[in-house]
Amino acid sequence: MAARMALDIPVTVPTAARKQSHGSRRHPIREKWRVRFAGVTSRLPGSRTTCGTNTALWASQVASFTFSFRKQFADRVASGEKLQTIRGRRKDGRMPKPGDRVLLFSGMRTAYCRRLGESTVVEAFPVYLDLERGDWLIVVNGTRLDFSESEAFAKLDGFQSACEMIDWFRATYPGESAFNGFCTRWRPPVQHSEDTK
Numbered sequence: 612m613a614a615r616m617a618l619d620i621p622v623t624v625p626t627a628a629r630k631q632s633h634g635s636r637r638h639p640i641r642e643k644w645r646v647r648f649a650g651v652t653s654r655l656p657g658s659r660t661t662c663g664t665n666t667a668l669w670a671s672q673v674a675s676f677t678f679s680f681r682k683q684f685a686d687r688v689a690s691g692e693k694l695q696t697i698r699g700r701r702k703d704g705r706m707p708k709p710g711d712r713v714l715l716f717s718g719m720r721t722a723y724c725r726r727l728g729e730s731t732v733v734e735a736f737p738v739y740l741d742l743e744r745g746d747w748l749i750v751v752n753g754t755r756l757d758f759s760e761s762e763a764f765a766k767l768d769g770f771q772s773a774c775e776m777i778d779w780f781r782a783t784y785p786g787e788s789a790f791n792g793f794c795t796r797w798r799p800p801v802q803h804s805e806d807t808k
Contacts, residue, residue: 674705674707674708674711674712675711675712675713675714676707676711676712676713676714676732676795677713677714677715677716677719678696678698678713678714678715678716678795679716679717679718679719679720680696680715680716680717680727681717682717682718683769684717684769685717685718685725685727687769688715688717688727688728688800689715689727689728689800689802691799691800692769693767693768693769694767694796694797694798694799695767695768695794695795695796695797696768696794696795697738697768697792697793697794698792698793698794698795699790699791699792700791700792700793706735706793707732707735707793707795708732708735709732709733709734709735710731710732711731711732712729712730712731712732713729713730713731713732713795713797714726714729715727715728715729715730715800727800728800728801728802729800729801730797730798730799730800730801731797731798732795732796732797733796733797733798734795734796735793735794735795735796736751736752736793736794737751737752737753737791737792737793737794738750738751738752738790738791738792738793738794739751739789739790739791740777740780740789740790741788741789742777742780742781742784742787742788742789742790743788743789747761747773747774747777749761749764749773749777751764751794758773761773768794
């Protein structure tokens with residue numbers, strides 16, 4: 612019986628296939644295995660190389676994040692003009708890291724869902740916005756931004772000014788005195804034939 616190789620990711624092998632493997636050093640499975648890890652579903656070819664160290668390493672390091680944007684930002688995201696987004700902290704504590712995959716949509720869970728493309732994360736860092744102060748306060752990765760830096764940061768996120776960005780967050784998170792989240796930046800998105808434009 613072929614030695615069973617340890618994996619850090621769960622793999623389901625059909626019972627019939629396991630029986631066929633008895634007494635053979637070659638792995639008989641030629642169907643595609645579905646491997647799930649960190650909220651990502653990937654297909655890997657069934658063979659002895661599937662169980663290799665490189666596969667387990669890749670599975671443990673690469674994750675996928677889906678971002679849905681409001682209609683006002685959709686065209687800028689699809690065109691590559693807007694290459695970042697500011698989001699609240701996730702309940703599971705996960706945060707994108709360089710190399711992770713991002714799937715970009717608009718109007719998810721609605722009849723008007725539109726796929727804007729997919730890309731790869733280049734950086735992600737914490738963001739703090741003070742929503743109470745009359746003179747807004749923006750802290751990025753532990754550093755408070757001055758006026759010109761705040762304006763530039765807001766424009767990268769699709770706003771005309773830092774004041775407009777703060778007003779948007781105040782309207783989106785009413786009653787909140789501050790916003791604690793993270794900013795994710797990605798490469799210009801890749802468009803696919805099935806992406807609506």
